[in-house]
Amino acid sequence: MRFTREFWIWLALFWLGTLAIIAASFLLIAIVVESSDRAALARMLDENAVVLAYGAAILLVGCGAFLHWVFLRYPLAVRQLADSTRVLLAANPDRQVASSGAPEVVELAAVINQLSGRIRQSEREFETRSRDARAHVEEERDRFAALMSELSQGVLVSNPDGRVLLYNPRAATLLGDTRSASPLGLGRSVFALLDRDQVAHALDKIHQQFARDVERPQTGFVTSAGDTLLRVQVAPFLSGAGDLAGLVFTLDDIGALVGREDQRLKLLQALATGVRAPVANARAAAESLAAFPDMEPDERARFVGIVAAEARVLTERLNAALADYADALKGSLTLEDMRVADLLSVTQRRLAGVTGVGADVDEIDRDLWVRVDSFAIVQAIVSLATRVAGDYGIRNFRLRASESRGFATIDLLWLGTVVGADALMLWENEPMRFGKEESPLTLKDVLDRHGGEVWTQSDRPRHTEWFRFLLPLGEPVTTALTRPASIAHRPEYYDFDLFERIETRGELADRRLAELSYTVFDTETTGLEPSAGDEIVSIGAVRIVNGRLLKQEVFEQMVNPRRAIGSEARRVHGIDALALEAEPGIEVVLPRFHRFCEDTVLVAHNAAFDMRFLELKEPAAGVRFAQPVLDTLLLSAVVHASMDNHDLDTIAARLGVRVIGRHTALGDALVTGEVFLRLVPLLAERGIETLGQALEASRATYLARLQY
Amino acid sequence: MIETKRKVLVADDEPNIVTALEFLLRRAGYDVRAAGNGDETLALVENWQPDVVLMDIMMPVKSGYEVCQRMRSRAEWNHIKIVMVSAKGREAEVNKGLSLGADLYVTKPFSTQELIEQINGLVAEPRGA
Numbered sequence: 001m002r003f004t005r006e007f008w009i010w011l012a013l014f015w016l017g018t019l020a021i022i023a024a025s026f027l028l029i030a031i032v033v034e035s036s037d038r039a040a041l042a043r044m045l046d047e048n049a050v051v052l053a054y055g056a057a058i059l060l061v062g063c064g065a066f067l068h069w070v071f072l073r074y075p076l077a078v079r080q081l082a083d084s085t086r087v088l089l090a091a092n093p094d095r096q097v098a099s100s101g102a103p104e105v106v107e108l109a110a111v112i113n114q115l116s117g118r119i120r121q122s123e124r125e126f127e128t129r130s131r132d133a134r135a136h137v138e139e140e141r142d143r144f145a146a147l148m149s150e151l152s153q154g155v156l157v158s159n160p161d162g163r164v165l166l167y168n169p170r171a172a173t174l175l176g177d178t179r180s181a182s183p184l185g186l187g188r189s190v191f192a193l194l195d196r197d198q199v200a201h202a203l204d205k206i207h208q209q210f211a212r213d214v215e216r217p218q219t220g221f222v223t224s225a226g227d228t229l230l231r232v233q234v235a236p237f238l239s240g241a242g243d244l245a246g247l248v249f250t251l252d253d254i255g256a257l258v259g260r261e262d263q264r265l266k267l268l269q270a271l272a273t274g275v276r277a278p279v280a281n282a283r284a285a286a287e288s289l290a291a292f293p294d295m296e297p298d299e300r301a302r303f304v305g306i307v308a309a310e311a312r313v314l315t316e317r318l319n320a321a322l323a324d325y326a327d328a329l330k331g332s333l334t335l336e337d338m339r340v341a342d343l344l345s346v347t348q349r350r351l352a353g354v355t356g357v358g359a360d361v362d363e364i365d366r367d368l369w370v371r372v373d374s375f376a377i378v379q380a381i382v383s384l385a386t387r388v389a390g391d392y393g394i395r396n397f398r399l400r401a402s403e404s405r406g407f408a409t410i411d412l413l414w415l416g417t418v419v420g421a422d423a424l425m426l427w428e429n430e431p432m433r434f435g436k437e438e439s440p441l442t443l444k445d446v447l448d449r450h451g452g453e454v455w456t457q458s459d460r461p462r463h464t465e466w467f468r469f470l471l472p473l474g475e476p477v478t479t480a481l482t483r484p485a486s487i488a489h490r491p492e493y494y495d496f497d498l499f500e501r502i503e504t505r506g507e508l509a510d511r512r513l514a515e516l517s518y519t520v521f522d523t524e525t526t527g528l529e530p531s532a533g534d535e536i537v538s539i540g541a542v543r544i545v546n547g548r549l550l551k552q553e554v555f556e557q558m559v560n561p562r563r564a565i566g567s568e569a570r571r572v573h574g575i576d577a578l579a580l581e582a583e584p585g586i587e588v589v590l591p592r593f594h595r596f597c598e599d600t601v602l603v604a605h606n607a608a609f610d611m612r613f614l615e616l617k618e619p620a621a622g623v624r625f626a627q628p629v630l631d632t633l634l635l636s637a638v639v640h641a642s643m644d645n646h647d648l649d650t651i652a653a654r655l656g657v658r659v660i661g662r663h664t665a666l667g668d669a670l671v672t673g674e675v676f677l678r679l680v681p682l683l684a685e686r687g688i689e690t691l692g693q694a695l696e697a698s699r700a701t702y703l704a705r706l707q708y
Numbered sequence: 709m710i711e712t713k714r715k716v717l718v719a720d721d722e723p724n725i726v727t728a729l730e731f732l733l734r735r736a737g738y739d740v741r742a743a744g745n746g747d748e749t750l751a752l753v754e755n756w757q758p759d760v761v762l763m764d765i766m767m768p769v770k771s772g773y774e775v776c777q778r779m780r781s782r783a784e785w786n787h788i789k790i791v792m793v794s795a796k797g798r799e800a801e802v803n804k805g806l807s808l809g810a811d812l813y814v815t816k817p818f819s820t821q822e823l824i825e826q827i828n829g830l831v832a833e834p835r836g837a
Contacts (some may be wrong), residue, residue, distance in 0.1 A: 312819075314817070315817040318817065405806070405807075406799065407800060421770075421771075421774040451798055451799070453803070453804040467720075470800050472800075559752050632768070
């Protein structure tokens with residue numbers, strides 16, 4: 001029990017009041033009563049002084065006890081109620097408030113508990129509902145991410161200003177390696193990725209079509225990205241209100257297609273030019289022989305020699321041209337590499353689904369791949385099986401496959417009835433038909449496109465017949481498709497919040513920290529003294545866009561320092577100079593890093609150190625890092641001014657950031673990025689919300705005077 | 709022992725090439741007969757029992773592939789060498805011809821001298837090889 005000062009004040013007042021009333025009573029008696037009675041009263045008081053003193057003391061103690069009793073039941077009980085209600089409000093909603101004191105206070109406490117129960121219940125319901133909704137959205141996002149990852153075309157979506165909102169792994173591959181200096185990333189400009197003029201022209205065309213109310217506006221262009229020749233198709237999509245909400249870019253690698261066309265042209269040219277002369281020579285000689293049957297024997301021998309020689313030349317030229325451009329005669333580009341086992345399992349399902357006939361598939365070598373238009377090949381096999389089933393009543397087939405003389409063979413086998421080669425020839429030239437499906441293509445068309453063949457074969461002693469399909473071998477697809485492994489590791493290829501983001505214009509310094517894009521980076525070096533010749537051995541960086549650390553968009557590059565690495569530094573990062581001999585020099589790496597971080601604010605831990613290294617190399621690399629730089633060391637000192645230690649491990653621990661992969665440039669950059677993201681709201685609590693304010697606060701901390 | 713001439717059946721629907729091949733093979737010491745389509749070829753194989761069939765693929769009535777397949781389905785004709793001579797030169801067509809039982813696949817145009825040497829080589833192999 002706590003006797004507050006308040007209680008003692010009240011008690012003192014109570015006593016003083018009581019004493020004042022007693023004193024006033026005596027005064028009144030003294031005025032009103034006769035003088036003889038007054039003397040008697042005084043005498044009486046005097047005689048009973050001890051009793052009176054006891055009486056006064058009992059009165060005072062009684063008053064105190066009463067006041068204490070009242071205090072406990074009312075003000076103190078109400079105050080305790082208020083305190084525990086506050087705890088319930090702020091920290092522990094499951095707690096019940098204490099119910100002591102007067103019955104009225106106990107009743108109030110019961111009502112508060114009831115109210116809190118209700119609030120808690122609705123909170124729980126709300127949480128459950130929002131968790132369900134979130135899970136649903138996550139699931140849809142995952143499905144969407146999976147779908148995007150599986151597409152064989154590159155897809156890139158931007159807002160109307162050309163900022164990338166979404167891209168798939170194929171687009172990243174087509175536009176460069178995401179682990180090096182690829183400029184493809186969320187929030188980046190499409191203009192920097194593809195030819196600026198071509199994109200601008202395409203956007204112009206889209207806007208024109210849009211203005212003319214063209215039903216499905218779209219346009220396209222062909223451009224190159226590195227060694228790749230890309231066909232880019234651009235189409236807009238609209239907001240609910242019918243405004244231009246963004247643009248979809250689809251990217252196709254047409255290098256192979258163009259190469260094939262080019263080859264066909266060259267084959268034609270080679271044939272035309274190479275064949276003309278020998279044909280002319282042989283023809284002139286043959287016509288001379290025909291026109292003059294009476295020519296002299298030696299003349300005759302000469303002409304015959306010419307015909308023979310030219311025929312030989314003709315043969316050689318034809319064979320040479322066909323050998324040089326053999327690829328030009330192969331099937332079309334829509335062929336894809338596919339595992340035969342997968343192709344046959346699809347065929348098996350289609351057979352059962354379309355015609356209801358069964359097919360057993362033999363054990364197929366997992367390493368056997370074909371280059372096919374799988375849809376057409378499945379149609380071809382199913383249409384032949386349907387013919388055999390329909391005309392000969394065969395209900396069970398077997399499928400097997402193997403490799404033979406540089407081709408893959410797929411056999412469709414059945415028992416019993418012999419199907420003649422003439423029947424096959426007839427079927428080969430008719431459009432493929434089965435179930436309700438009819439293809440405009442014939443089996444022959446499909447096989448010609450593949451450079452393939454089909455024929456019948458049989459094993460009479462075993463009463464087994466089969467169609468053998470000969471198809472081109474394919475290359476195993478070794479690059480595994482990127483699948484979203486789990487919610488936590490979902491690739492961050494999209495950010496729809498960027499749709500909502502208003503393009504902030506105006507001074508960079510006035511922009512809010514939370515809305516800026518950052519490149520968080522770290523370097524590993526040969527030592528601590530750049531001015532004494534120490535060099536960078538690796539740069540790692542990660543981007544932050546829209547408040548998210550984009551772990552998919554990282555920069556990680558080793559650098560050949562062309563000097564020894566100090567033992568101290570080697571102990572920290574474990575990199576040996578010998579291992580770096582094959583790596584590019586800083587003059588190659590720095591421009592790529594510069595491209596990676598364009599349009600962003602730089603962030604580093606103890607940035608002065610890393611910036612000093614970069615600045616010293618700027619002239620050699622021909623770039624300048626002119627963007628603002630934030631230092632997590634200084635920002636930590638701003639936020640936790642009372643703490644002494646601001647090294648990366650310490651502040652990571654303080655802010656609850658899990659540290660993985662420290663002492664590699666990329667690992668440290670990732671930790672620094674997480675730290676930075678946690679510092680931003682803490683800065684905001686201190687009124688530091690803009691880049692300008694953050695830079696000013698950093699400057700003001702005493703650590704800012706640290707110089708390397 | 710009387711040395712009998714080896715027999716070569718030339719099957720092609722183009723008379724110009726048949727003329728030349730007949731002439732050259734006779735000069736090389738073979739007994740030669742010609743067929744103009746698939747059925748004629750099979751009839752001559754049956755009745756004349758050649759050692760070598762020199763056969764085009766694109767023939768009327770029955771294709772060279774089909775004739776080859778029929779010949780290879782009869783054990784008593786297994787010793788007969790089959791040489792396919794064709795303007796079809798894609799790898800898959802060569803593969804098909806050899807898969808169906810041809811001993812040799814020659815793409816047009818070819819050197820007549822080399823062809824004769826290859827036939828000499830084939831007939832020099834022991835029977836049934």
